[in-house]
């Protein structure tokens with residue numbers, strides 16, 4: 016199976032923060048890979064814009080280095096790299112002053128798709144949006160792309176939305192949550208809404224509970240200053256995990272259409288109950304191996320920021336009342352592993368004498384690594400000796416099932432940037448969605464700030480703090496193992 020590449024329309028894409036970390040690691044290598052795949056039309060151009068005083072050639076050199084560092088050797092093709100670099104230009108620009116804007120205006124064409132990627136601190140979003148308009152650079156169809164964090168609470172998110180709305184309409188604003196660009200995350204929708212098999216059972220009547228795990232092995236070393244103001248709740252739960260939860264819990268949209276999908280996700284967020292303090296466990300990693308502790312990485316000796324969080328959520332609607340969702344995410348854990356596990360209830364009555372108590376079916380959707388699906392079903396244990404039951408996996412790795420096409424999937428950023436050019440907002444967050452997520456998050460964070468709550472320490476290489484186990488044990492359930 017070979018993946019199909021449909022070229023997009025001609026475009027001018029300006030990357031503000033074009034020499035910054037995200038641009039180097041993800042945006043520019045991602046654009047090169049789309050070029051390599053043949054998706055970029057001959058007259059598409061990418062313009063880096065940042066404060067530094069670089070020539071076009073100096074910028075090209077930084078991009079060549081980024082490709083060298085962040086694109087796997089097998090996909091580095093000298094001719095393609097040269098061709099891609101030929102599409103690049105650079106403008107030294109001052110977001111808060113007048114430098115560079117006239118040159119940018121000269122460069123931008125108004126008969127192609129115009130996209131402006133704000134890969135800069137959110138404090139500059141307003142300045143950039145205003146200058147793009149004031150200088151007559153962004154036409155009526157222009158798109159702007161903004162990165163997370165989109166605010167740090169409801170008030171700041173509202174203020175950001177209001178600022179952007181002065182210059183751009185909602186249909187021009189693309190708020191990135193890169194989890195939505197991951198192939199397997201999109202697969203959640205395919206699995207749910209392209210199969211009849213699961214949907215009739217997809218409700219509290221049949222589902223005992225849902226576990227969502229995003230475990231990471233990395234520390235926050237090198238980005239402690241950002242992370243210490245954020246913590247796992249703002250960095251991962253309010254956005255990435257909330258999106259996963261929405262895709263699992265939402266009602267079927269009437270069509271795979273941006274607003275239809277986002278309307279349904281919004282309803283889920285609005286139906287979330289406030290979380291009780293006893294349903295939250297916060298953790299902070301200790302020193303271990305050859306790495307320092309969280310506190311050392313954050314450079315704040317008294318930091319109470321969490322690098323791990325586990326919480327139990329309830330969704331108050333007809334479908335989910337009575338089915339808890341358990342979420343956990345953390346840094347420096349035993350393995351990098353993201354998955355969603357849906358545990359079904361046991362059959363109402365057993366006709367077998369075998370009474371070993373593991374009759375529930377579990378559907379596991381593995382997001383990363385080794386993307387795939389696994390459905391645990393009961394069968395008869397082979398051999399004589401009566402009807403003894405055993406649980407076995409129906410295991411499908413997407414790589415095995417799809418061959419090369421599964422190896423070739425674009426990275427989340429590649430996919431999302433091409434969606435911006437196509438004008439498809441389905442995988443981007445709408446302003447009201449982000450605000451609703453903050454409205455749910457704020458009281459949780461305010462609660463522990465008011466109490467001066469201290470996270471519990473945990474050792475690196477484990478599955479997190481002890482109390483997280485209790486969160487499930489007390490409900491007679493347990494977390495799935497994070498496997499090294």
Ligand code: BG6
Nearest residue numbers: 163193231233250251255353383
């Ligand atoms: C980012 C967070 O948004 O997502 C990081 O800021 C986190 O803290 C990262 O490590 C995880 O993304 P991925 O794609 O590696 O799962």
